[in-house]
Amino acid sequence: EVQLVESGGGLVQPGGSLKLSCAASGFAFSGSAVNWVRRAPGKGLEWVGHIRSRTNNYATLYGASVRGRFTISRDDSKNTAYLQMNSLKIEDTAIYYCMSATTVWGRGTLVTVSS
Amino acid sequence: SYELTQPPAVSVSPGQTARITCSGDGLPKLYTYWYQQRPGQAPVTVIYKDKERPPGIPERFSGSSSGKRATLTISGVQTEDEADYYCQSSDTADSHRGWVFGGGTKLTVL
Numbered sequence: 665e666v667q668l669v670e671s672g673g674g675l676v677q678p679g680g681s682l683k684l685s686c687a688a689s690g691f692a693f694s695g696s697a698v699n700w701v702r703r704a705p706g707k708g709l710e711w712v713g714h715i716r717s718r719t720n721n722y723a724t725l726y727g728a729s730v731r732g733r734f735t736i737s738r739d740d741s742k743n744t745a746y747l748q749m750n751s752l753k754i755e756d757t758a759i760y761y762c763m764s765a766t767t768v769w770g771r772g773t774l775v776t777v778s779s
Numbered sequence: 780s781y782e783l784t785q786p787p788a789v790s791v792s793p794g795q796t797a798r799i800t801c802s803g804d805g806l807p808k809l810y811t812y813w814y815q816q817r818p819g820q821a822p823v824t825v826i827y828k829d830k831e832r833p834p835g836i837p838e839r840f841s842g843s844s845s846g847k848r849a850t851l852t853i854s855g856v857q858t859e860d861e862a863d864y865y866c867q868s869s870d871t872a873d874s875h876r877g878w879v880f881g882g883g884t885k886l887t888v889l
Contacts, residue, residue: 699878701822709814709822709865711878725877766812767824767833 666690668762673773676752684747684773686762694718694740696765700747702758703772712760715745730756752777781805783866783881790887797853799884801866804847809868809876811849813842817862825864826851853886861888 672684686698697720700712713726715736724736733752738745745762752775759772783803791797801811813826824833826842829849839854849868853860864884869876 701878701880703816708863708883709816709867709880711867711880714877727877761821763822766827769821769823771821 666768668764668768668770670760670762670770670773673760673775675776675778677779678752678754678777680752680777681748681750682752682775683749684760684762684775686745686747686770688743688745688764688768691765691768693743693764698736698738698745699763700736700745701761701763702756702775703761704755704758707758710758712747749775754778781870781879783868783879785864785866785881785884787882788885788887790889791856792889793858794855797856797860797886799851799853799864799866799886801849801851801868801881802847803868803879803881805870806844806847806849806868811842811844812867813840813849813851814865814867815860815862816865822865856886856888858888861886 669687676682695717697714697716699714702710711727713736715738716723733750735748754777757777759774761772762770785801810828814822815825816822825836825840829844830842841852843850866881870879
């Protein structure tokens, strides 16, 4: 079955860190870029960032609101991508989705930043 | 960075045609993608590369692009199509392009 499964969400205090995982199966993960997208309560979709494939040197790019705080990585041997989130802010509270191969989306994992 | 502009809301009756537009200065040169998100669910890609429909997406969903405007058309709207719809393209400011989302359009099926 073609799928992406996110994990690692939870409750964290402002200024804290959290690492999300995105496990892929059923498609050529290693040849595909992985995008992270979030949706905060009452707001629309926001692009967080992406990591490209080995062919594109694993290049990464980030949205302005997370640049310098979030880092995306991947381990193709495990068919898994990661989103390391540091210096978390209350406004980072959202459901985080990973997406790959144009049409494959995970179900999302909830991150709540609150004291 | 630049913006993609969508109408906040569109309402249609079942069986009618819904058209959701997306405007942006970069669209003449860049592909547009459309995503459907029902309440409490993950997004679903309904159109990619302006007009391509993924397997499993009903034929009533179609996409087009002309100049600075892209359009998602849903012909013969069904109640299950009630959802938020987002267009997405690339940020023209970067040679290695990031993504930009429109603000989303809430489709209500009356």
